[in-house]
Amino acid sequence: MSETTTVAELARRARDAAPILAIATTAKKDAGLRAAADYLEANRDGILEANAQDVARGKADGMAPGFLDRLQLDAGRVVGMASGLRQVANLSDPVGRVTAEWTRPNGLHLTKVRVPLGVVAMIYENRPNVTSDAFGLCLKAGNVAFLRGSSGGLESNRAIATSIRSALEDVDLPADALILVEDVSREAAVEFMQQRGYVDCLIPRGGPSLIRSILDNATVPYVIDGDGNCHVYVDESADLDMATEILVNAKMQRPSVCNAAESLVVHAAVADRFLPQAVEALAGVDLVGDERARAVVPSMGEASEDDWSTEYGDLKLSVRVVDDLDEAIQHVNKTGSGHSEAIITTDEQASARFAAEVDAAAVVVNASTRFVDGEEFGFGAEIGISTQKLHARGPMGLEQLTTEKYVIRGDGQTRN
């Protein structure tokens, strides 16, 4: 993995390692995960030293505080990475699971079986923990983790990857189950997205410019972990106290994440009663509304057309009053990003229509959008939340890191 090794060569190595991982037993993969956890803890000081270099460079380069925070490791974060790997070892192995099975009139017996994707590529921004987390999920699902972190985290990523690779060799798994591309140039990023035939799935973790670059350049199949412009719709039949609690939770509990609420939509019949109580509970949140919302709460700022489709990722919320459920659904479908959309209602018919007609990865009835998450779903871990419709939609856990294969068994059948 010297810096002179080209991306294409590394991709070939990833491909070569894939068949070995594809048939590795669960016990072997779990041993690899536990050994990797032990190595991370044992090499903690070296990892923190490498990280300190990245942080110092980031500071010198004027990196924003939020980025620095995500880059910086401490003893607790290293332990967190290690325990994350041990948790994945405790999850059940999706590989080999039979998802369908039937026999045809001609006697052919068909099974559909979960198998690893092969080589999973991830391109990500500063967070060094992704190096370990992505590796863990990839290994458990029988995949090679082919990773390309950003320049800002290079030393940290290298230290983590080196530890994990040594651990893998210790348990007799190929070190190439984790391959880190250390060429952090833009050209290498583009090359990374174009290893068709070597990479089975690319998962980007980053902002809009990275997503744009994938759309422009990638020739390998990819799954996009997109924006979350999530709405909370308060229906005319809603329990308004419940609505207030859910709204506050969805907006304020962790505003920077993708399943946080960005917009409140209120039925006109309850706007007068609901908005004042909601505004009080949302103290500290910057509110911008349409004309009708501002008629009820004049202190509210004026929402621009852009506000309706903006993911603030911050303590800000847009507020819109609608005439009925139809208008609510239309507004959500027009401005949402297909992530998570909530309705608060006591009307079964309204919740059924909202669930059926809203086009999103997840529709939430009478609960916070913050529950749309792999851990909260009980997946044990997640590698991202897909807002696309192909392959995986919503939280991606181990199962979404596999594909399926048909196995057809006969006794000499030929086709007429």
Place this chain on the structure above:
Amino acid sequence: MSETTTVAELARRARDAAPILAIATTAKKDAGLRAAADYLEANRDGILEANAQDVARGKADGMAPGFLDRLQLDAGRVVGMASGLRQVANLSDPVGRVTAEWTRPNGLHLTKVRVPLGVVAMIYENRPNVTSDAFGLCLKAGNVAFLRGSSGGLESNRAIATSIRSALEDVDLPADALILVEDVSREAAVEFMQQRGYVDCLIPRGGPSLIRSILDNATVPYVIDGDGNCHVYVDESADLDMATEILVNAKMQRPSVCNAAESLVVHAAVADRFLPQAVEALAGVDLVGDERARAVVPSMGEASEDDWSTEYGDLKLSVRVVDDLDEAIQHVNKTGSGHSEAIITTDEQASARFAAEVDAAAVVVNASTRFVDGEEFGFGAEIGISTQKLHARGPMGLEQLTTEKYVIRGDGQTRN
């Protein structure tokens, strides 16, 4: 749908029709399919007249006989399209099917439900029947069919689309459930692949240059229906008479299709006995082999390195002798296209290893590769066979034209 309507405008119309189709009842969709079938039969003469214009133009332009054959319609083919639509009406509707359901310790109830993709785009070469077939499967799965045929089939496609659109209006479904792009320029094809936000899934049906153009230009998600370089591996324990029958069927029953065999791989221990009998049974097939195969059958041509990864689509077969199962699996994985791979063996362990280690959409044990097909699997119909690993792998039926959505029901839960 005048020729001056831009691709982008048509894509917006497709998007607008999608929510209506998404909640259309099964009965309504089936009525649309049956009405479309009736209209195709009623307008048979007009469709054949339009087709005659395409065929005349194709002949004048020197179109190859194979292409002309795929382009040409007759009364029987029109009836075939109509009965295809009626068959799809008889298939069960995948939309609304609950594929998973569970309750979390906090009382949240989760369901995973099949929902339409939304707008399914297809770009295809001359065959006018695709206009009707693709529409049928898309409608049944609740999707808009956004279609772009080639210039060679324009008149036929227009006549078919016009009939179907009239039928849809008759049963009170949006005519825009089928939108045909009539601009057959190259620029329009590229624009068609770039309607991100409007198209949910693009499925190309065409040759390598179309696939290349998708990889270079598409910004919408796509599923590729790729090559089929399928192998038949005859193991040392194989019933050699069964092997011969299967090989002949896989190669000769319909050599032009993607699930036909292109390469024979024989275990060295049985090459002396098997090859002479196989060659005799394959009379009329052009055989090219490696040195060991030619030592047994000197009349065989010499295979070049390219032969091993070539899909002939014709009465030609490459032949290779391998030392053992390991070499067979390696060879298949190196040269195969991930479509369908067969093993003929009586050894359970060998078939289990081949099934586990060969990386393909379908692995076939003791049967012909020709069975890898939506109809033969019992899907009722297919829109293609995917050789990619994301979203759909293998034959794509109605289910593969849907995605899933999580519906989460609570009673006021918020996240800590």
